[in-house]
Amino acid sequence: xxxxxxxxxxxxxxxxxxxxxxxxxxxxxxxxxxxxxxxxxxxxxxxxxxxxxxxxxxxxxxxxxxxxxxxxxxxxxxxxxxxx
Ligand SMILES: [Zn+2]
Numbered sequence: 376x377x378x379x380x381x382x383x384x385x386x387x388x389x390x391x392x393x394x395x396x397x398x399x400x401x402x403x404x405x406x407x408x409x410x411x412x413x414x415x416x417x418x419x420x421x422x423x424x425x426x427x428x429x430x431x432x433x434x435x436x437x438x439x440x441x442x443x444x445x446x447x448x449x450x451x452x453x454x455x456x457x458x459x
Pocket of ligand 1: 396397398399447
């Protein structure tokens, strides 16, 4: 058994649906591992506009948004989430 741990949320998206880079995805995994209850309420759309997120103040989320603010890959790719 070598199944990838699936990260699940209320609306059913996984990190596969979030086009963050490896570092960003790793930060999200940490968020999920540490605070699964908060993580479950994230929506893919939340990634399109990180500045208005209701998750501000959650350490793991802040680490993720901080990374995205300085990562060109994440910045560019996450803005595409708005179209979903
Ligand atoms: Zn990144």
